[in-house]
Amino acid sequence: MAQLYFDDVQEGMSLPVMEKTPTTQTLVRWAGASGDYFELHYDKDFAQSLGFPGPIVHGRLEAAFLSQLLTDWIGDKGELRKLSVQYRGNALPGQALKLSGKVTKKYSEGGENLVECQIWVENPEGKQITPGTAVVALPSKK
Numbered sequence: 053m054a055q056l057y058f059d060d061v062q063e064g065m066s067l068p069v070m071e072k073t074p075t076t077q078t079l080v081r082w083a084g085a086s087g088d089y090f091e092l093h094y095d096k097d098f099a100q101s102l103g104f105p106g107p108i109v110h111g112r113l114e115a116a117f118l119s120q121l122l123t124d125w126i127g128d129k130g131e132l133r134k135l136s137v138q139y140r141g142n143a144l145p146g147q148a149l150k151l152s153g154k155v156t157k158k159y160s161e162g163g164e165n166l167v168e169c170q171i172w173v174e175n176p177e178g179k180q181i182t183p184g185t186a187v188v189a190l191p192s193k194k
Contacts, residue, residue: 055127058158058165058190067153067169070121074109076145082113109143114173114182121151121171126188133166134187141181143173150174153186165190 074082076094083089088110091098096106115137122132143149153171160166166189173182 055129056125056190057193058167059193061155061158061167061190063155063158065155067121067125067155067171070117070124070151071148072117072151073148074113074143074145076107078113079107079109079145082110082116086110086112088112104142106144109145109147109149111137111139111182114139114143114149115184117149117151118153118171118173118182118184118186121153122169122186122188126190129191131189132186133189135184136186137171137182137184139182141175141179143175143181147176149176156185165192 079093083093093107093110099107119135151173153169155167156170157168166187169186171184171186172180175181
């Protein structure tokens with residue numbers, strides 16, 4: 053992975069797009085890793101009793117996908133400093149999710165080069181179901 057430098061970032065620039073298609077197996081693995089065994093994420097009848105078409109993807113898994121988007125983008129010498137998301141919709145296993153974002157602010161503070169971003173997960177209909185914000189620290193070429 054190429055290293056991203058503060059010098060190369062411009063406000064308004066888009067982050068690369070990442071696609072994820074979580075499966076029911078992905079949800080089982082996430083439940084085991086995170087300890088989140090809420091029935092909404094694996095029990096079809098339970099999910100339907102709550103008005104969902106079936107099990108839904110864990111929101112924290114979507115946040116983890118966004119973390120991966122950011123850490124892949126910033127490279128090994130970058131650091132993810134803050135991540136905040138809101139859950140405004142649901143994803144279903146088997147749906148292709150699009151993760152992306154854009155740079156909203158670039159500044160230096162306390163000797164660090166910081167970049168603020170808007171980030172999001174889109175469902176196949178193009179609705180942002182998990183919007184958020186992030187701050188990353190990047191090295192300078194100088």
